[in-house]
Amino acid sequence: METAAAGTAASAAERALDAAERLFYQQGIQSVGMDRIRAESGLSLKRLYQLFPAKERLVEAYLERRDARWRRDLAEHVERHEDPERRILAIFDWLGEWFAAPDFHGCAWINAYGELGATSDPVARQVRLHKTAFKEYVTDLAARADLPESLGEQVFLLAEGAMATAAITGTPAPATQASRAARLLITATRRP
Structure with a gap:
């Protein structure tokens, strides 16, 4: 029963x-x-x-559930690539596909923070948890490619900027632009 x-x-x-x-x-x-x-x-x-x-609890649960799915889908896409540097760039391939989806309305966590981050500690906490986990994932990819943590942090910021820009412009182009910038960072870091 x-x-x-x-x-x-x-x-x-x-x-x-x-x-x-x-x-x-x-x-x-x-x-x-x-x-x-x-x-x-x-x-x-x-x-x-x-x-x-309370509605706030429903918002928290929505963000928690979406976070698990979002990070799982990203990792599945990235891990299809064997080359460690290619894995970093695969982030932007995945973002570009997401940005091009007809139901793309920006980053759910940036949106939630914009609406409630100043007034809801639980929502702000969920947003920070998501962004921290994403940043750690990207810096881990950089480490696995024998690249410095600072490069992972820079790639994370490129991805975050692409998300915000894609939502505003309504085009997937920011993913391609951010990928090119990430490639330049990797190349510059590898240069003796």
Whole structure:
């Protein structure tokens, strides 16, 4: 009996998160109320608040879940390449594909921070956790390519700038431009 109840709760939470992610990412967090999440998820408002006692908690859960998927998808793409330097540049290939997707609305964490970072410590914490994990991943790729940590930090900043610029311009071109800049950094670092 407990297993069925846990499964039902998990299913309801997934439905709520699916609706929240779709709406928050497309329309912005502040413009979407809990009643809209309720309508999209098919859950009662009472059930929604049982699962997520406050909208802020739903936003945290949305960012946590999206983070796990985003970082997993990026790593799967990058790890297809054997050459350590190519792995670094593969970040930008993946970003370019993401930027070109018809449902691309910018970086969910930059967007969330812009909307709530100054007023919500839990949301700001989720954004910082995501950005720190991404930065550590990039600096680890640099280390595996026998490149300095500072190069990884610079590549991270190029990727972050590409994300913000792609959202504003509505074009995937910033990924290509950032990739070229990363290649120049790698070449300059390798030069004796």
